[in-house]
Amino acid sequence: MNGPWVEKYRPQKLEDVVGQKHIIERLEKYVNEESMPNLMFTGPAGVGKTTSALALVKSVLGEYWRQNFLELNASDARGIETVRTNIKEFCRLKPVGTPFRIVFLDEVDNMTKDAQHALRREMEMYTKTVSFILSCNYSSKIIDPIQSRTAIFRFTPIKSEDIVNRLEYIAKEENFEYELPAIESIVYFAEGDMRKSINILQASASEGEKITEDSLYDVISKAKPKDITDMITKALSGDFMGARNLLREVMVLQGTSGEDMVNQIYQEISKRAFEDKMSSEVYIDLIESLAQTDFRIREGANPRIQLEALLAQFL
Numbered sequence: 104m105n106g107p108w109v110e111k112y113r114p115q116k117l118e119d120v121v122g123q124k125h126i127i128e129r130l131e132k133y134v135n136e137e138s139m140p141n142l143m144f145t146g147p148a149g150v151g152k153t154t155s156a157l158a159l160v161k162s163v164l165g166e167y168w169r170q171n172f173l174e175l176n177a178s179d180a181r182g183i184e185t186v187r188t189n190i191k192e193f194c195r196l197k198p199v200g201t202p203f204r205i206v207f208l209d210e211v212d213n214m215t216k217d218a219q220h221a222l223r224r225e226m227e228m229y230t231k232t233v234s235f236i237l238s239c240n241y242s243s244k245i246i247d248p249i250q251s252r253t254a255i256f257r258f259t260p261i262k263s264e265d266i267v268n269r270l271e272y273i274a275k276e277e278n279f280e281y282e283l284p285a286i287e288s289i290v291y292f293a294e295g296d297m298r299k300s301i302n303i304l305q306a307s308a309s310e311g312e313k314i315t316e317d318s319l320y321d322v323i324s325k326a327k328p329k330d331i332t333d334m335i336t337k338a339l340s341g342d343f344m345g346a347r348n349l350l351r352e353v354m355v356l357q358g359t360s361g362e363d364m365v366n367q368i369y370q371e372i373s374k375r376a377f378e379d380k381m382s383s384e385v386y387i388d389l390i391e392s393l394a395q396t397d398f399r400i401r402e403g404a405n406p407r408i409q410l411e412a413l414l415a416q417f418l
């Protein structure tokens with residue numbers, strides 16, 4: 104299966120990044136102008152922040168990108184020492200064959216405040232010769248002086264149809280047949296995260312010749328959305344035993360965890376409320392009960408007992 108598909112299918116050029124259209128257009132301007140300010144990419148996991156940064160670096164720095172590029176990712180130390188040593192040493196050197204060098208720092212929101220202040224000093228000291236691209240999930244965790252020195256790009260979850268198209272493309276490239284409902288279920292679980300979608304696709308493909316709903320559920324241990332829908336419908340219509348049996352089946356036979364059940368129940372009732380199939384009074388009651396169940400399960404209570412008690416409150 105030759106390595107992880109997430110790497111094999113990581114777009115190399117800005118124009119190939121899926122979604123994030125407005126961001127890509129703005130980044131392409133930097134390539135045309137051959138200059139760029141310090142940038143900050145924020146947004147959820149797996150939506151193209153690192154991918155866009157790498158594609159941008161290659162386009163802006165051209166053939167000399169390797170000599171002029173430093174990438175530090177989550178596995179590297181995140182303290183002030185990293186800034187004082189690795190980053191400082193890199194910044195001191197003159198650009199080779201390009202007007203400036205680029206530092207890409209992933210998960211900046213996990214850096215200590217001290218390290219962020221040290222980073223800010225480096226950014227100020229080398230404004231002419233080094234540009235920084237900082238990536239994080241939450242920009243609110245970044246100190247103000249850094250935020251005000253960067254152009255901020257807010258990446259969004261990838262649209263379902265864009266993920267479906269990408270997964271279909273990958274399945275075809277890899278010569279795997281697939282059932283469309285299986286692809287749609289992957290998209291449902293991945294919630295806009297392209298990395299997660301591709302990883303689930305690859306794991307399901309390892310189960311056989313064809314990517315089916317069964318091969319998918321074998322690898323992800325999640326409940327089929329239809330089972331959750333049926334369970335909630337039964338509970339709301341007063342069929343407690345029917346709902347409870349379905350709950351047991353899903354948790355015992357498919358091995359779905361309590362936390363996953365809570366998330367999937369949340370998705371289902373939110374969907375009903377959003378589609379006006381549930382009054383806001385009922386929704387508020389259910390959400391309160393679900394929040395308590397969620398908390399108790401996280402605190403270590405028995406998930407099956409908690410979820411049965413939750414279903415009893417749906418009646």
Ligand SMILES: Nc1ncnc2c1ncn2[C@@H]1O[C@H](COP(=O)(O)OP(=O)(O)OP(=O)(O)O)[C@@H](O)[C@H]1O
Pocket residue numbers: 108109110112113114119120121122123146147148149150151152153154155209238239240261297298299301
């Ligand atoms: N917009 C996208 N278009 C095409 N592929 C994508 C996109 N976003 C993510 N991917 C796929 O997911 C993989 C991981 O994406 P990437 O490293 O860019 O995520 P990220 O947004 O930087 O996430 P994190 O916050 O976890 O670092 C890529 O190698 C690629 O295969």
